[in-house]
Amino acid sequence: MTVNMNMNIAIDGPAGAGKSTVAKLVADRLSYVYIDTGAMYRALTYMALQNEVSVDDGEALKKLLSDLKIELVNKNGKQLIYVNEKDVSEEIRHSEVTNKVSYVAKHSDIRKEMVYKQQQLASGGGTVMDGRDIGTAVLPDAELKLFLNASVDERARRRHEEMISKGFDSNIDVLKEEIRKRDQMDSEREVAPLKKADDAIEIDSTSMSINEVVVLILSFVEERKGMMK
Ligand SMILES: Nc1ncnc2c1ncn2[C@@H]1O[C@H](COP(=O)(O)OP(=O)(O)O)[C@@H](O)[C@H]1O
Numbered sequence: 001m002t003v004n005m006n007m008n009i010a011i012d013g014p015a016g017a018g019k020s021t022v023a024k025l026v027a028d029r030l031s032y033v034y035i036d037t038g039a040m041y042r043a044l045t046y047m048a049l050q051n052e053v054s055v056d057d058g059e060a061l062k063k064l065l066s067d068l069k070i071e072l073v074n075k076n077g078k079q080l081i082y083v084n085e086k087d088v089s090e091e092i093r094h095s096e097v098t099n100k101v102s103y104v105a106k107h108s109d110i111r112k113e114m115v116y117k118q119q120q121l122a123s124g125g126g127t128v129m130d131g132r133d134i135g136t137a138v139l140p141d142a143e144l145k146l147f148l149n150a151s152v153d154e155r156a157r158r159r160h161e162e163m164i165s166k167g168f169d170s171n172i173d174v175l176k177e178e179i180r181k182r183d184q185m186d187s188e189r190e191v192a193p194l195k196k197a198d199d200a201i202e203i204d205s206t207s208m209s210i211n212e213v214v215v216l217i218l219s220f221v222e223e224r225k226g227m228m229k
């Protein structure tokens with residue numbers, strides 16, 4: 001019997017825990033596809049702001065989403081996001097989008113559509129998908145589930161460093177407050193709130209380097225592959 005070793009790996013956790021950084025590196029090491037589900041919610045939020053659609057209006061957001069073709073494209077080792085053929089990878093990271101995205105992500109109809117698209121993307125296996133509800137709702141049967149966390153101080157410090165290195169103004173106290181508020185909204189929403197799946201392994205990366213987290217995840221992958229043989 002041939003065993004399909006191309007597993008799906010789900011990585012959930014709060015903002016700034018390092019999910020996308022380590023997910024990308026793990027995907028590269030395994031030659032898997034990295035899927036950034038947060039980018040999809042960000043893309044819709046960006047288009048809502050562009051089109052003056054209220055982030056509280058679930059019906060209008062649903063209509064807007066039905067007019068959008070959202071694509072994740074891997075180019076030269078980078079993941080880009082296109083909406084209706086336009087590259088919006090930079091724009092979706094702006095603070096206006098970051099501070100509104102949790103309002104968009106709480107609508108159940110929007111989540112239903114996004115989850116469906118994400119499940120299609122992972123249907124062949126061989127993915128590393130990061131987000132908030134991957135282990136609990138999108139890929140409940142993922143072969144490996146991780147919940148990546150770090151203290152809020154450390155997560156704010158990391159984001160601050162990132163902003164400064166990109167040449168943006170940054171205030172660490174403001175960032176910390178924004179992160180705290182977004183985590184609270186993501187954890188308290190009614191549909192698929194941010195929480196660790198019962199069968200996920202929790203990793204606290206507060207005092208771990210990026211490489212240490214990647215090495216640890218790869219050791220879990222090897223362990224799982226051994227169990228699947
Ligand atoms: N273990 C780590 N140690 C130090 N910095 C990290 C670690 N993991 C991630 N970072 C840095 O923290 C920032 C936020 O990481 P990111 O992957 O965007 O988090 P998330 O996707 O969970 O929001 C990035 O600048 C990244 O380089």
Ligand SMILES: Nc1ccn([C@@H]2O[C@H](COP(=O)(O)OP(=O)(O)O)[C@@H](O)[C@H]2O)c(=O)n1
Nearest residue numbers: 015016037038039041101102105131132133
């Ligand atoms: N699977 C997901 C992914 C993101 N999201 C929402 O999208 C927002 C942005 O996600 P992100 O992964 O880009 O955020 P960061 O952790 O990178 O800042 C989150 O704060 C959630 O509100 C979600 O609800 N479900």
